Amino acid sequence: MANENKNNSSYKVYVFVFFSAVLLALSLWVVWDDEFGLRPWKKYQEEFKTMKHDQLEKDYRKAVVEFQRSGGHKRLAELEAQLAKAETSFQSGGTQEKYKQLTKQFDDLHAQSAINQKELQNARGLFLETEYYFTKTQKPEYKVKMDELQRQIDAITLRGNALQKKEEVLKNSISAITSGKAHLEAEIERMKSGLEDLKEKIANNNKVAVEIKQIHIKDIDKADRCQTCHIGIDGKRQVSLLQPFARHPASFVYLDHHDPTKFGCTFCHRGQGRATTSTEKAHGNVKHWDEPLLAGDMTQTSCLNCHGDIKGLRGAEEIVNSTELLKKYGCYSCHKIPGYETMGDVGPVLTEVGTKVNYSWAVKWLLDPKLYFSTARMPKFFFTQDQAESIADYLFSMSGTTRHDVDYSKETPNAKLVEQGKALWSQARCNLCHTTGGRGGNHVKVYAPDLSKVGSKVNKEWLFRWLKNPNAYFPGTKMPRFRFTDEDIKSLVEYITSEYKDDEAEPKYVQPVEIQVASIKKGKDLVQKYGCYGCHKLQGMEEMVQIAPSLKSQGVSFLRGDEMREKIGTELSSIGSKPLEMLDFGKLKKSIPNDRLSYIKQKLRDPRGYRLGLRMPDFRLAESEINELAAVLYGFTDSNVPVRFMVPSRQELDRMAGVQSYKFTGDFAKVIADVKCTNCHSIRGIGADYAPDLSYAGSKLQEGWIRNFLANPDVIRPLLQQMPKLGLTSGKPAAKITMPRFNLGQQKVEDTNRTDVDVVINFFQQELVSNDIPKKIPVITTMTMPEQISKGKNLYDEKGCKSCHQIGTEGGALGPNLSNVGNRLNPGFIFKHLENARKFKPDIVEPDYGFTERERIYLTNFLMTLKLNTK
């Protein structure tokens, strides 16, 4: 039986051996793969080490060469020779004898004091023991012994001190003998140490372990292992520009303010921080990881995660620009976006648009706004002619019952009025905001429509009313109310309607035609479906008795307020982290990459491309705008950033602190609402940064100057904004622009007796003042005024102020012109400004000269003498 088994089993042995061999091979492969295949970063770290080694080696060689070139080696040789000499003289004769003797004495003494020390310890130990028994038994013999021991201790201590002193003396005499040598040795050491340090660096680099390097943020258990490959990312020195070895770009902005050991990498860059096995996995460009890596400027989108205010945030310039775009197109009108809930309407009120524009124009505009002018902000809704007419009918029926046009092209304009109007046009600097054709529109942050064809769009009556009081037609418009007289307005209207005409306009309804009720109803449905009320106010017309009773009797009704409140678009508050499953790629699933960013971009490129029935209009964004907007949207995430990383906006901070945000009050608020100063100026954080900040204008400016300036801005105005930008800050260089003439001072503010200039001045002096800025400057009694002034003049020349500032025609143009500064600024402001310019304007380029108080008084007094006589 046993034999049978054997024969039977011979092939089984081969099977066994074969599979065992296979299993062994597989096991070896698994070990190899785990050691190398799954740990590609080892290669990177080795490579980095080699490169760093080469760099340090090079440094070292350079230092050696430098050392030799500067004669270091000669000096070293010299020192070494001296040392050798000192050595020989030390070795020879009496010195050596004496040294040996002293050393021996010292050693003996040292041995003695060691013995002494031991005795002392013993005595103390005995004392403590005796004390213990004494306290326990209170037997007097212990007390006696204690006293005895105490005496011993004192004696030994005394002896010890004496020995110590002797030792000290001996030590000094020994070191006196060897001091020359020691000094030389130290010098040599010092000379060598620079090179030694470099050598040590090389040695240290070789010792760096090849291992997974991670930043672990404990409380949220976040582990970013990015540095395992990006080994040089926070190094002090660039080792290689190649990835993954390069340093973090602009690390003084990003890393210095976000300590990598506290923030890690993936809060800003996303990606899969834990992954180490492949680039794709680490960068999150794999299935089942929803947060692919952000690189380059795109990373700035992450600033939005934590920073409530990104305005002026260093390193976030791109994303700041991009958010401007979001405001420009008014995305928040249809989509809920956190932080933008209280933004105003982007489009004008349309309730009475029938009294404003031509019907033919409205239809054409609805069909495609860009046909009217190319910079139009309103998107294209792809309406058919029929649909566009229905909507126009609905809008026109809110203020009438007819389709109607006016046509001025046949009329002959009044040449004199046109002439006057033209002058006013340029005085009021209409072109600052409005473009006409290719001209104007420098103030990019205020969107104003192109006016080159406006004469064929609106009627004269409306234009007159508009210019007289824009707020009456469109509350909340950015258009200021210029204090024109009725004659002024008439001439302006004449000028505008005759100058800016559309040659291609086809007014079809010069003879008004009754609007069809069916069309209005259709228009109403369209308005509701496409949510026109998102950007345009359409409310207030529920009751239409006065306007068109005839329509009401035919059953026409307008949308009520509660029918228009909802935002019709998708909420965007977390679009940047929306799971892919929730993004509907529809029919483009196969043709575009299925990731979040591609989805957003494609949606902006072709809003209705994913499937039928989508409603979002086409803004015809440029590819650059698409990229910018996508970057912003990508930053709207619901990522769980720890609260400690949050930088709330000023508003939020105020709210948290229970402080009311700054608000204009009283009559000045009325002036602001009318003249819209904050379109250009910023006051206490409100407004734009187009013109100088007026937060402390009351402390800064003199009343007389303000009056003159407001009355006649283009005459007295210093050439402040003509300063060349020199590329110190980002953005377009400012063109030569000046403040429009608002004709303030000619009218009373409503409900008051005061003129608007008085109100402005009053507000400036009451509100826009700082306690830090003194009203008057200290007076120096020991010196006459002319002396002080001449001292100031000297200082002005000495410190080279004129290389930036101009007086008269002399001096540079980098700083403000000071020719009339004595009329413009308060002395207190100048005094304070000279102390710390940055206090009031943090980004100012003026250097800090560290003037003493006296010097500042001299300078102020000198500057106050600079006055131009303009009357």
Add this chain to the structure above:
Amino acid sequence: MKRLPEITDKVKRNLIWKSIFRRDYRNNVRDRAQAIFGNVFLHLHPVQVRESAVKLRFTWGMGGITFFAFITLVITGVVLMFYYHPTIDQAYTDIKDLEFQVPFGVILRNLHRWGAHFMVIVVMIHMFRVFMTGSYKAPRQFNWGIGVFLLVLTFLLSFTGYLTPWDQLGFWAITVGTNMGAATPLLGYQGPFSEYLHITPYNDVRFALLGGAQVGGNALLRSYIWHCVAIPLISIILMFVHFWRVRKDGGISKPQK
């Protein structure tokens, strides 16, 4: 080469060797029997078996393969437990770290996962084989019953393990699976007649399974404990009964006519 026998001889005379193997093996009937009942692992077997048991074509080795898969899973599973916390904050990252950081983590997890699938497959095939050879018939009826329970336990082992990585796949598989529990007649809140027992989502069968009305931290802990402690223990006990009964019922079934 010549000295090899000498060396082996020396080794075999060594005290340590002798303490382990007791006696030399001489390939006679006595020693072959001794090899089986003298070994704690092998003594599960009888000393002699029928030829069919040695041939693959009758049993396909499926029972043994199932047991082997189970052992593999226990070993890999125990090692995996070192790297795993059954909490919703850590579970997922622990699995990620298995891939990215733990030495041999990838192969461990893969072996465990695929071993589990493999065990479910072979246990089903084992049942099929036992049915096809009629091996559940007398006297093995009871052992078939044990086998059925072991089959169900295998499914449950795999099912409870599905949730442990705390990813979408496991989460929704468990959600779908346990939602069935909510439809239990009388005891599930969506099941028939449950309203007569005042059953709500908070006191029904599914609540008991999940430790909550939804799959959450408690469900993860429960599935972990069922997966790593309770079901393996029950399975091991039943396995011993199963193996014991195979022996006591006469070993591999033989044709009885």
Add this chain to the structure above:
Amino acid sequence: MNPFIEIITQPDNIAIVIMIIMVTFFMVWAFQQAFQNDRLLAAGLPVDGEKDKFVDTFKPLVRIELIIAIVVMVGLTVWSIAVDAPLEEIANPTITPNPAKAPWYFLGLQELLVYFDPWLAGVVLPSLIVVGLLAIPYIDINPKGNGYYTFSERKYAIMIFSFGFFVLWLLLIVIGVFFRGPGWLWYWPWQEWDHARVVFEPTKDLTSLIGVDSRSLPGFIIGALVVGSYLVGGMIAPYRYWKKNNPELLAKLGIVRYVTIIFLFITMMSIPIKMVLRLVFLIKYIWITPWFNV
């Protein structure tokens, strides 16, 4: 073709592919041996293994066990090296994947949800499967075919078991894995999954076929009658048949065993019947009661 490859190469689905291959292989092997033995039986020869001698366990059995263990280990290692275990996004209760599938071995039950309400598909039927499996040794009173592969001697037992195992269990699993897409709609493996796809099937209840509202009392009664007559008829018909043709069998079975067998059988057969009703006649419910629907 691409979607097909994508589906079968999904890490977890590779297990199903392996299962299909293994099950097919062993099914063929089992039946081949069964037919071989049948031929031997027909010729009056001893079946495979009948003339077995005893062999020592050490080493033939131990050796073969070791070899199998190594082969299995090699297989598992190759599988583990070649395919990484899946790990999807972190669990998120707010995002429901479509389709949300149970682990593959329960997909047969999930598939049943198309045809039955959850209390039946998810609780009652699985319990009955376990009960049925446990009952097999006690209700199969055929003494033949014990310890060897055969088909001819236990045709009915093997056919019923195979139907349950291969069709109602494994086939439904394969359908659930490979043929069910978003919305649990049917997709052929070469079809692209379309998450927006809507399929409207105007299902109705049995009684509405004859114009009776299934939720009304008459509908309730008719439904109850249909279900009841299926159960009662299913019980009586075989009894009558066997009483006439094979009374000894009936006597051997006894009443308890008879009722158990027939109950399990008609329950099992109700699954394909309901599937046909649902797929071919678009019937959703047969019997609607205030408490449950069948």
